[in-house]
Amino acid sequence: MEQIYNFSAGPSVLPKSVLEKLQQELLSYQGLGMSVMEMSHRSSHFEEIIKQAEQLLRELMDIPENYKVLFIQGGASLQFSMVPMNLMNKHNHAYYVNTGSWAEKAIKEAKKQGEVSILASSKDQNFTTIPSIIKSDIEPNTDYVHITTNNTIKGTRFTEIPDTGNVPLVADMSSNILSETFDISKFDLIYAGAQKNMGPAGVTVVIVREDLVGTHQEDLPAMLDYETYAKAGSIYNTPPTFQIYVTKLVLEWIKDLGGIEAIEKMNHDKASLLYHYIDQSPLFSNHVEEESRSLMNIPFTTDSEELDQEFLKLAESKGLISLKGHRSTGGMRASLYNAMPLEGVQTLIDFMKEFEAKHQ
Ligand code: PMP
Numbered sequence: 179m180e181q182i183y184n185f186s187a188g189p190s191v192l193p194k195s196v197l198e199k200l201q202q203e204l205l206s207y208q209g210l211g212m213s214v215m216e217m218s219h220r221s222s223h224f225e226e227i228i229k230q231a232e233q234l235l236r237e238l239m240d241i242p243e244n245y246k247v248l249f250i251q252g253g254a255s256l257q258f259s260m261v262p263m264n265l266m267n268k269h270n271h272a273y274y275v276n277t278g279s280w281a282e283k284a285i286k287e288a289k290k291q292g293e294v295s296i297l298a299s300s301k302d303q304n305f306t307t308i309p310s311i312i313k314s315d316i317e318p319n320t321d322y323v324h325i326t327t328n329n330t331i332k333g334t335r336f337t338e339i340p341d342t343g344n345v346p347l348v349a350d351m352s353s354n355i356l357s358e359t360f361d362i363s364k365f366d367l368i369y370a371g372a373q374k375n376m377g378p379a380g381v382t383v384v385i386v387r388e389d390l391v392g393t394h395q396e397d398l399p400a401m402l403d404y405e406t407y408a409k410a411g412s413i414y415n416t417p418p419t420f421q422i423y424v425t426k427l428v429l430e431w432i433k434d435l436g437g438i439e440a441i442e443k444m445n446h447d448k449a450s451l452l453y454h455y456i457d458q459s460p461l462f463s464n465h466v467e468e469e470s471r472s473l474m475n476i477p478f479t480t481d482s483e484e485l486d487q488e489f490l491k492l493a494e495s496k497g498l499i500s501l502k503g504h505r506s507t508g509g510m511r512a513s514l515y516n517a518m519p520l521e522g523v524q525t526l527i528d529f530m531k532e533f534e535a536k537h538q
Contacts, residue, residue: 183522186500187330187475187513188353189373194517196427214423219416227423228412234429235383238438239355241362246391248384248407249417254352257369257382258284261348262291264394264404265367266321273297273320273345278305278329279506284350288324291395297323305332307467311340322346322366328354330374331504333477333511334470339364346390354474355383356432357516358442366390374474375516377425380418432516441516448514448523449473455527461485461534479509480537486510489533498526 184191207214210223217224232247241247250256261284266272270292274285276299288294297316298309316323323342328335330353339360340347346366355370362368367386373379384404392405400406406414432441453471456462456478464471464478480486486509493501503509512526 180497181525182497182499183518183525184499185512185514185518185522185526187374187504187511188371188515189379190513190515191517192377192424193428193431196424196431199427200424213420215420217419219413219419224419224423225413227419227426228417231422231426231429234426234433235385238429238432239360239362239385241385244388245362246384246386246388246404246408248386248404249412249422250382250384250407251380251418253379253382254280254350254369254371255283257350257384258287259291260384260402260404261322261324261367261369262288263398263402265346265348265390266292267393267395269319269321271295271320272348273316273323275299275309275311275323275325275340276301277308277326277334278332279504280330280350280352281324281326284324284326292321295320300334303467304465305329305334306465306470308334308336308470313341313343316342316345318343318345320345322348324348324350326350327360328352328357328472328474330475330513331477331507331511333464333466333472333475335472335474337469346387354472356429356438356441357445357474359438372421372425374513375428377428378421381421381425383425428517444520445473445514445516448518448520449476451520451523452476452512452514452527455530459530459534461537462530474515475511475513477503477507477509477511479503483508485537492533493526493529496529498529501526 204213235247272288273295275297285294298311300307300309323345327349348367349365351368351370353374356375369384372381386404391408394403456464461480462478490502501510503511
């Protein structure tokens, strides 16, 4: 089979060894004569899987004991609603930092639950930078501050986690969880859809300080209440069993590679290689301010729609797939998640050089 490098922003590339293990175990998991998809979520086998997934995540991310780890369905988009439903309880107010489309979607949902103030925004800069957050702008009579640690569409990331003092900090970490080390104690709630750095679409991880669980608005439906998941070890109803299993395998893969510190180094190497090439290229450019550049999602363009189209078409014919930029921005975007090997980035750069030489 031709070598394919998949630069999709999500769902995205998974480690090959994980896929091979899944293939081996698909018909009979641990000699049981059935796959993980077919077993009861209340079986001891699945209980062991979910327990291990949680333990691995705790170990890799160094999650303090006073945080709950929850596995929820509905994607990061459901968290746009669940966060305010559960946390906007004392002041009916929260601050949001607007760094792009996903933050805007989170803001839109939060406004349905209470009052929202924009603490900082990079909208005027077309979201090509991360705005500065001034601690003294945060009034204490608020429920939380919400940030998006990595902005998948525009390719920006927070390189410094803001200090919000006693006000809880909530983060949408969907597109850079497990890609670099974070001090979890700086956050009070983190959520992330699995389909970029953790596993397949269908499971969302929520890491929440335990004293924030159970303080929600009145009459919250059980499935929208963090407490339901916390009390039942995420097995209140049928969880996305196979997705949790694949996530466990991805976490084992990260551990075997040396943990998040090792992955972070690889991610810096991969991203620097591509940024370095783009920055000196007379043809391609990346419009993100240098200090705010993402390690995971790198948008680039020739600044000609026609050439971008030609590039995408040719790239695909060479096995470099899903490089099309988000429909709102156009151009190209290379997503270099954990499972993208260095050779993939090198192959992309070689192809870009070839394309550049032909279009000088
Ligand atoms: N937040 C961010 C930063 C994202 O990149 C995405 C998906 N691309 C979402 C939220 C929405 O995630 P989901 O599709 O899992 O609801």
